[in-house]
Amino acid sequence: MDVADRESVVTFTLAGILSGARRCLPIAISGFAIGLVFGTLAGQANLSVAEATLMSALVFSGAAQFVVLGLWDSPVPVAAVVFATLVIGLRHLLMGAALAPHFTKLPRLxxxxxxxxxxDENWALTMSEFDKGRRDGAFLLGGGLVMYVSWTVSTFVGGTLGGALEDPARWGLDFAFTAVFLALVTGMWKGRSDLLPWTVAAVVAVAAHHWLPGQWYILLGGLAGSLAGLARRGA
Amino acid sequence: MPDSLTILAIVLMALVTYATRAGGLWLASRLNLSERAEAWLEQLPGAILVSLVAPAVLTSGIPGALAALAVVMVALRTGSLPAAMVTGVATIVVLRSFL
Known part of the structure; x- marks a missing residue:
């Protein structure tokens, strides 16, 4: 095995799980506050505590879950709820594709x-790990697990207590995730070759955020920026 | 007693969300990726992160812009994610109470 081959090996270890869990812990703690809010709002939308907790445990997507609360009614508009979930989930396709060069080297299960x-958060941290040459796929799982436990438990607690934390913006918690993404992308800066794709991504995302509903901006900005980077390389 | 339409909606939401989480990886692992496709995937993480952040910073006004600046500076100096996160949250709370 030569050096290049060894570098491209992706492991999946307990140490990777623990490292991911430790690095995502501050994010999971902020997420706990958001989950309290979700549990509270779900109660106001007439979901029982059990139903809200089940949703967090099975869906595990804050963005999708908050949006469908706005659609929730009696009877439940199932088609609209599922369609909104699909649209919000589309960004995962891009995130999964970005994992692929590493994750296709792991066993399928x-x-x-x-x-x-x-x-979003543990994916971003995982990409930043791979970017630094640390190649342990279990990092994603470890980070995801602490976030999963935090999200599910906080939904239950928020639904049970009700109104524990009505306005996360008052505590600056709405900015916690933005700060995390910003710090990670700062670490990914490689130099001037990133300037064009990142500028294109920012401009397209801001425009899409302004003119389109929902979360199309993540998908469109990500696509536009990465394609601009590719075109620049090809030129 | 949980409502059956509610359970149906939740289960379908779960299936759709998992399909999007697995779909990108599944597609990319089935195709034999060209060098150009690999180069595109390399550009994706930065572009997605910038897209996540840019509207959030812009819609947070002057406090958001200044807090973002503080986060970038702490990230560059320390490389510590918790430090950057705490700085961002603290800065925006303080600035919001003044601006």
Missing amino acids: KAFGSVFFMA
Whole structure:
């Protein structure tokens, strides 16, 4: 095995799970506050505590879950709820594709089991780990697990207590995730070759966020920026 | 007693969400990726992160812009994620109470 081959090996170890869990812990703690809010709002939308907790345990997607609360009615508009969930989930397709060069080197069960726990935050941390040459696929799972426990438990607690934390913006918690993404992307800066794709991504995302509903902006900005980077390389 | 339509909606939400989480990896692992496709995938993480962040910073006004600046500076100096997160949250709370 030569050096290049060894570098491209992707492991899946207990140490990787623990490292992912430790690094995602501060994020999971902020997420706990958001989950309290979700549990509270779900109660106001006439979901029982059991139903809200089941949703968090099975869906595990804050973005989708908050949006469907706005659609929730009696009887439940199932088609609209599922369609909204699909649209919000589309960004995962891009995130999964970005994992692929590393995760296709793992056994299928480990790769496809881990992606159940793929949220924006642990995905971003995992990509930043791979970017630094640390190649342990279990990092995604470890981070996802602490976020999963935090999200599910906090939904239950928020639904049970009700109104524990009505306005996360008052505590600056709405900015916690933005700060995390910003710190990670700062670490990914490689130099001037990133300037064009990142500028294109930012401009397209801001425009899409302004003019389109929902979360199309993540998908469109990600696509536009990465394609601009590719075009620049090809030129 | 849980409502059956509610359970149906939740289960379908779960299936759709998992399909999107697995779909990108599944597609990319079935195709034999060209060098150009690999180069595209390399550009994706940064572009997605920038897209997540840019509107959030812009819609947070002046406090958001200044807090973002503080986060980038702490991230560059320390490389510590918790430090950057705490800085961002603390800065925006303080600035919001003044601005």
